[in-house]
Amino acid sequence: MSFNEDWKKTEIENITINYDSERIPVSSRKRKKMQGEFPYYGAQGIIDYVNDFIFDGEYLLVAEDGANLETRKKDIAQVVDGKFWANNHVHILKTTKDYNLYYLKYYLNNKNISPYITGSAQPKLNQNNLNKIKIMLPSLKIQNAITNFLLLFDRKIENNNKINKTLEEMAQAIFKSWFIDFEPFQDGEFIESDLGMIPESWEVVPFENLFEFQKGKTPKNKSKEKKDGYLKYLTISVLSGKKTVYGEPTKNNTLVNENDVVMVMDGSSSGKIFFGTSGIVASTLAKLNIINDKISNGFIYLLAKYYEKEFMKNTTGSAVPHADKKYILNKKIAIPKDKSLLNDFNKSINDIRTKISLNKQENQSLKELRDSLLPKLMSGEIRVPLNKDAKEVN
Numbered sequence: 001m002s003f004n005e006d007w008k009k010t011e012i013e014n015i016t017i018n019y020d021s022e023r024i025p026v027s028s029r030k031r032k033k034m035q036g037e038f039p040y041y042g043a044q045g046i047i048d049y050v051n052d053f054i055f056d057g058e059y060l061l062v063a064e065d066g067a068n069l070e071t072r073k074k075d076i077a078q079v080v081d082g083k084f085w086a087n088n089h090v091h092i093l094k095t096t097k098d099y100n101l102y103y104l105k106y107y108l109n110n111k112n113i114s115p116y117i118t119g120s121a122q123p124k125l126n127q128n129n130l131n132k133i134k135i136m137l138p139s140l141k142i143q144n145a146i147t148n149f150l151l152l153f154d155r156k157i158e159n160n161n162k163i164n165k166t167l168e169e170m171a172q173a174i175f176k177s178w179f180i181d182f183e184p185f186q187d188g189e190f191i192e193s194d195l196g197m198i199p200e201s202w203e204v205v206p207f208e209n210l211f212e213f214q215k216g217k218t219p220k221n222k223s224k225e226k227k228d229g230y231l232k233y234l235t236i237s238v239l240s241g242k243k244t245v246y247g248e249p250t251k252n253n254t255l256v257n258e259n260d261v262v263m264v265m266d267g268s269s270s271g272k273i274f275f276g277t278s279g280i281v282a283s284t285l286a287k288l289n290i291i292n293d294k295i296s297n298g299f300i301y302l303l304a305k306y307y308e309k310e311f312m313k314n315t316t317g318s319a320v321p322h323a324d325k326k327y328i329l330n331k332k333i334a335i336p337k338d339k340s341l342l343n344d345f346n347k348s349i350n351d352i353r354t355k356i357s358l359n360k361q362e363n364q365s366l367k368e369l370r371d372s373l374l375p376k377l378m379s380g381e382i383r384v385p386l387n388k389d390a391k392e393v394n
Contacts (some may be wrong), residue, residue, distance in 0.1 A: 010137060013131035036051065040087070077105045211300055216287070275297075
């Protein structure tokens with residue numbers, strides 16, 4: 001007997017209830033960001049937090065349009081639980097009896113849905129086509145077993161992300177404590193400076209004495225697929241996880257590794273900081289090269305991150321914003337004259353960055369393993385041991 005002999009084929013409309021019609025339209029153009037209590041979902045996840053909600057409970061959200069339908073660099077389906085609002089760019093579903101909501105999520109994220117997508121310039125998965133997507137379903141017990149197995153990967157990834165968020169906040173708090181509030185040095189003498197009172201053995205230096213900008217350049221050859229010798233081409237979209245593009249590096253290109261700091265120089269995100277990736281820097285970004293042997297890339301990242309909002313607010317240009325290099329390089333910071341003191345700070349930050357990097361590497365391995373197993377689980381090629389007490393995931 002084949003693994004999937006007892007599986008049945010059906011269409012999504014036969015196993016779900018669609019709540020799209022219950023949405024109250026909200027104009028994104030008129031609505032200001034309210035930063036309220038309830039998440040506001042669109043096609044690619046949370047857009048904002050608002051002051052009211054429409055839905056309360058566990059639902060499956062499926063992208064109706066957007067780039068991720070075409071590139072599949074992001075999942076098109078996600079399960080949300082709680083009070084939330086959703087716009088008209090996402091479908092809202094619940095499964096009927098005997099069907100696991102998470103199983104449907106995994107199935108849709110693994111399935112080739114291109115035959116159901118309309119439009120070329122604006123890919124769209126309308127409600128009628130969503131309903132017609134065919135799905136292979138085992139028994140609820142097998143659905144639950146597969147789901148629980150896959151959730152082991154996702155929960156570990158989620159836990160690593162939470163740890164990294166905490167580590168990131170810890171690093172930023174240490175930076176502020178040292179270089180903004182001078183908390184570890186309050187027992188010592190302070191002197192007057194351009195920045196106010198600073199520890200006696202410290203000095204005020206402009207940013208131009210710490211780092212310089214090295215602008216990126218578009219590689220001659222690019223590809224959507226990974227080729228031998230090609231590296232990631234780091235545009236804003238790539239760094240934000242919206243897509244992946246590769247380029248063939250030349251001696252004229254600016255290359256970075258995961259310890260280098262990158263700043264957006266052109267466009268609406270000018271001044272935004274990225275850290276922890278490697279590849280070819282796009283022409284709209286620049287690498288921040290250290291020119292002071294007292295500091296580390298970790299220091300530069302935390303320094304730039306602390307002033308990120310200020311940099312993004314103080315840009316040049318009217319039609320197209322640009323990061324104001326003169327404004328940035330004229331900024332000043334107080335640092336210890338004693339290099340050994342800075343070495344202590346650099347070591348503590350580098351230790352944190354190492355932990356973050358290891359968690360990212362583990363997440364990448366987990367994603368690759370999960371994604372390789374997922375189609376085999378969904379086809380019945382690989383069986384998950386059944387637990388007689390297996391229950392639907394909550």
